[in-house]
Amino acid sequence: MNVQLSTETTTKKRAIYESTLRLIKEFGFHGTPMSQIAQEAGVATGTIYHYFTSKDELIVELYHDVRERMQQVIFKDNDLGLPYPDQFTAVWMNLVKYYVQHPEVLGFLEQFFSSPYVKDVYPEDRVCFQDEVSVFLKQGVQDGHIKPLDINIISAAYIGTVSATAKRNIHGRFALKEEDLKKMVAIIWDGIKN
16 A cells, blocks of 8 residues: 555656646746646645645755756766766766756756755855766866866856757757767867866
8 A cells, every 4th residue: 555655646746846847947936836737737736735835845846856867867878987088978968968858957957046946955155056967077176187177167167068058959959969969078178178
């Protein structure tokens, strides 16, 4: 019985998360009421409040869920045996491809990092998006692969180009070709390598 309840809970929460992502992409944080999320997810509004005490809690929990799922995909090729420049390329390309396949995630994250919610996740003294990507980039600096620059500069060059590239592809302005992506990430690498 517990397995069935656990599966049902997981299924409902997943439906709530996916509906929230789609609606926020279309209407933004403020234009997406809980009632609309419930309708889109096919659950009662009370069901959402069973899992989340508020819309704010839902958005923060959704951020953690998105981040966890992304990291499983982004670092799939990040084998410790690969040279750091190859890891740098693989992570960047995986992230671009993930955003292209999941434009609602890109839209959600851009809104999240431009909102007060970011302070709920990252205290003032931490770098935004200080997760495995930032740790990966910091490790590159520490190991002498990347110029010893402020991590905010490195992250902006790395993550900012990912977002711009994915958006150009999503909006039909740039056809996603493997060789073009490799050329783009090579430009970034050439600019920040030590």
